[in-house]
Amino acid sequence: MARYDPEKMAVYRLARAHTRAIRDLIAGARTVGFSDLVNQIRRSAASMTANIQEAGTQRMPAKRAYYFEIAKGSASECWGHTDNFVDFGLAPESAITGIRDLQNQIIALLTTMIRNARADAAEG
Numbered sequence: 001m002a003r004y005d006p007e008k009m010a011v012y013r014l015a016r017a018h019t020r021a022i023r024d025l026i027a028g029a030r031t032v033g034f035s036d037l038v039n040q041i042r043r044s045a046a047s048m049t050a051n052i053q054e055a056g057t058q059r060m061p062a063k064r065a066y067y068f069e070i071a072k073g074s075a076s077e078c079w080g081h082t083d084n085f086v087d088f089g090l091a092p093e094s095a096i097t098g099i100r101d102l103q104n105q106i107i108a109l110l111t112t113m114i115r116n117a118r119a120d121a122a123e124g
Contacts, residue, residue, distance in 0.1 A: 008056045010109065011106060011110060011113065018078070018099065018102040019049055025091055025099060030089075045074070045078055052068070061118070062117070064120075068110050068113045068114045069110075072107060072114065075106045075107050075110065082099055
């Protein structure tokens with residue numbers, strides 16, 4: 001069983017809130033003709049939460065860092081897709097303010113968690 005990790009739980013809760021915010025963005029957007037973009041943002045949001053959870057099951061710090069890095073990449077990908085929703089006129093800029101705040105928090109936490117996991121791995 002994986003140990004309780006308050007940092008991981010905090011970023012996981014934020015990632016789930018982000019996924020729900022993305023769901024609401026999609027529901028409120030004019031997405032006809034943009035099914036690929038909708039699919040991509042859904043997949044990157046799902047990847048983020050899945051990889052954060054997977055990191056929590058890893059005992060080896062290097063493996064934890066690896067999964068956190070994938071989650072961070074997915075968060076950055078979501079950032080780009082969110083911008084595309086605005087740039088393609090599918091949603092107004094005001095629709096992404098809360099999402100952008102979540103993305104900033106998630107990326108900052110994951111950056112710290114990656115650094116900590118790498119430091120733990122170096123201590124060996």
